[in-house]
Amino acid sequence: MKIVTILGARPQFIKASALSNLIKRQKKIKEVIIHTGQHYDYQMSNIFFKELKVPKPNYNLNIKSKLHGEMTGTMISRIEKVLLKEKPNYTIVYGDTNSTLAGALAAQKLQIPIIHIEAGLRSYNKNMPEELNRVLTDHCSSILFVPSKIAEQNLKHEGIKKNIFNVGDVMYDLFTSVFSKLKKNKNVYEILVTIHRAENTNFKIKMSNIIKNLNELSNKYSILFPLHPRTKNLLKKYKILKLLDSRIKVVKPISYINTMYYLKYAKFLVTDSGGMQKEAFFSKTQALTVRDETEWKETIDLGWNRLVKPIENQIFLKTEKFLNFYGKKRNVYGNGNAAQLILNTIRRLK
Numbered sequence: 445m446k447i448v449t450i451l452g453a454r455p456q457f458i459k460a461s462a463l464s465n466l467i468k469r470q471k472k473i474k475e476v477i478i479h480t481g482q483h484y485d486y487q488m489s490n491i492f493f494k495e496l497k498v499p500k501p502n503y504n505l506n507i508k509s510k511l512h513g514e515m516t517g518t519m520i521s522r523i524e525k526v527l528l529k530e531k532p533n534y535t536i537v538y539g540d541t542n543s544t545l546a547g548a549l550a551a552q553k554l555q556i557p558i559i560h561i562e563a564g565l566r567s568y569n570k571n572m573p574e575e576l577n578r579v580l581t582d583h584c585s586s587i588l589f590v591p592s593k594i595a596e597q598n599l600k601h602e603g604i605k606k607n608i609f610n611v612g613d614v615m616y617d618l619f620t621s622v623f624s625k626l627k628k629n630k631n632v633y634e635i636l637v638t639i640h641r642a643e644n645t646n647f648k649i650k651m652s653n654i655i656k657n658l659n660e661l662s663n664k665y666s667i668l669f670p671l672h673p674r675t676k677n678l679l680k681k682y683k684i685l686k687l688l689d690s691r692i693k694v695v696k697p698i699s700y701i702n703t704m705y706y707l708k709y710a711k712f713l714v715t716d717s718g719g720m721q722k723e724a725f726f727s728k729t730q731a732l733t734v735r736d737e738t739e740w741k742e743t744i745d746l747g748w749n750r751l752v753k754p755i756e757n758q759i760f761l762k763t764e765k766f767l768n769f770y771g772k773k774r775n776v777y778g779n780g781n782a783a784q785l786i787l788n789t790i791r792r793l794k
């Protein structure tokens with residue numbers, strides 16, 4: 445069996461590491477990897493291939509920074525050419541980025557069945573590019589691997605009834621293999637911050653408020669802020685990057701293992717990332733999510749995550765309130781063997 449896997453953005457390199465490394469070790473399935481080039485800086489791409497030993501992509505399409513329509517369209521036409529050449533039995537796509545949707549549309553037009561990993565998530569906010577990407581991808585996929593019961597129910601409510609497999613979260617596989625080995629061997633920070641979502645970064649007012657909140661936090665806590673290139677570019681454009689308090693340690697995006705290290709030893713995470721909300725939950729670190737809604741509702745229900753608006757000193761107040769609060773522990777995202785379960789299912793496919 446031949447599979448073409450389409451990757452393009454940072455979270456997909458992380459998600460692919462567990463499954464691609466399992467596929468590599470057996471003979472019956474050949475995997476061909478396409479990297480669309482959506483993320484291209486060393487810190488956003490190569491570092492993950494190296495650190496997590498993700499097999500090197502067979503194709504790099506080098507499609508960098510474009511408007512959404514142009515980016516997705518260019519990806520579709522370039523991926524189509526590779527699919528026509530490789531003639532795979534299946535295509536694998538992960539998550540909800542423009543690379544996911546482009547891969548799914550290219551494959552669907554050629555009637556190559558799509559396997560969607562991390563299917564079924566919903567924010568029900570259609571203004572998010574990620575929501576559009578994941579809904580459309582789910583509706584053209586043949587096999588849907590979901591990370592949770594809620595994700596499974598979301599699909600069923602939309603009329604997708606067949607070939608849904610709740611295998612747990614693939615990010616949990618990698619997390620469990622790395623986390624216990626992280627010993628305190630360098631600086632730690634009380635608060636880790638990541639912000640990159642368009643719904644925040646595209647608005648100067650929201651970003652100014654986030655900076656004000658972080659500055660307030662820095663009066664009391666040590667803060668590490670690895671800055672996503674999108675966020676950095678926009679803060680510069682709005683001329684507010686220099687307003688960040690100098691006590692906040694601002695660095696380039698950091699590797700997966702370093703991110704898990706700082707998360708493990710932080711008291712709090714402030715984020716708008718989907719993956720980081722979950723990873724905070726896995727590591728039993730409290731999270732504040734600077735968004736109006738989340739796809740990872742279990743993290744809220746179990747008391748490890750809260751939605752917060754970046755107004756006045758909301759982030760500061762919520763941090764103070766939940767500082768020594770512990771949520772409930774439950775394995776709502778599986779047992780850390782999602783990749784193996786996915787591989788077992790794929791092996792049974794015709």
Ligand code: UD1
Pocket residue numbers: 453454455482483484485486488489509510540541542543573574640641642673674675677718
């Ligand atoms: C994308 C995904 C998002 C995911 C995130 C993880 C979409 C619609 N969004 O958002 O779901 O959570 O990746 O990081 O696919 N840039 C660089 N260097 C890079 C990558 C990006 O400078 O290596 C800059 C470019 O100016 C680019 C901007 O960041 O225009 C945004 O990148 P893009 O890939 O469009 O979206 P993300 O915000 O990273």
